[in-house]
Amino acid sequence: MDELREAGYQGLSVRAVAARSGVAPATAYNYFSSKEHLVAEVFWRRISQQDDRSVDRRRSPATRAVDVLADFALVVANETELAAACTVALLADDPEVHELRVEIGRLLHTRLLSALDGDAPHAAIRALELVVSGALIEVGTGHLAYGDLRDLLAESAGLIVGGAA
Amino acid sequence: MDELREAGYQGLSVRAVAARSGVAPATAYNYFSSKEHLVAEVFWRRISQQDDRSVDRRRSPATRAVDVLADFALVVANETELAAACTVALLADDPEVHELRVEIGRLLHTRLLSALDGDAPHAAIRALELVVSGALIEVGTGHLAYGDLRDLLAESAGLIVGGAA
């Protein structure tokens, strides 16, 4: 993370991260096959370490959905550089990254399902998934400000899941 | 395009494209600052060369929206390799690419606006924009098949824009 902040994603290199960790480059490559894999792993750990929200059925379905989406996106979106890094990294054509991508997708799906089960059709959940990737990309490319993310997610979720936003 | 099909995005290089075009590498770099820029340019040209649909207000707003989104996405989505290339390329941290990204965003926005103006709130248009980027990424990463794209877009648009899907 420190390295990413200082050098940006372009400037990030596995070697530099290794150096900062007091470890030889070859060692780093034993664990991470590329910088994409490294960054994707950071994202995955942050996401999966969040503790699950308990579902409170007194709140509207849309609100519950937004909570899930915001938890998901805000983990990285508070730093544009990190959001950019994660979005690009997760698209890499690398088996290790593919694995993580699937895992992350599964996790998001599970969370949405448990927050909304019964209160929204399957199609709505799919749409929410698309929306959150779209939103993350907009943050990563700098077209959407961190501060506006939650509102945008809320607006979209309001439209997708019937209930009042 | 031929080069991309044969070598994949990973294997694509500006030099190889230059060679295939019977042109020196240095010449290619005069026009495209990176392979990301090259690919982004291909995407941009394909998108912007589509002719605008005429708005038929007898059809439901959602249907009109789907037409715009599908035109947009299907330009590249019929070949996974191309979709992957475009999505990754468009995220590059390169001023030329940034320019194109803005241009493409503007074009999509304009088309949605003209297809839906008055029949959907601004928030719906934003949500549709997010959905289409999300969908493109899923195709690019191979998590969504080309054949399923249109249906998925239709489902989502149906939820976002009130009218019957």
Next chain:
DNA sequence: TGCAGAATTGGACACGTGTCCACCACAGGT
């Protein structure tokens, strides 16, 4: 204490990238 197996290391490797610059080819105007 000593040892076997695992983890880490340095260093070289082949390859690809984007940049630079001096030089050349050639079309259009005179």
Next chain:
DNA sequence: ACCTGTGGTGGACACGTGTCCAATTCTGCA
């Protein structure tokens, strides 16, 4: 026929990447 300027060219450059491997150091266990 001759300039002139624009665009194209070859070739070298510094840099970063991921891979490999033989040598070294660590670690847990007997």
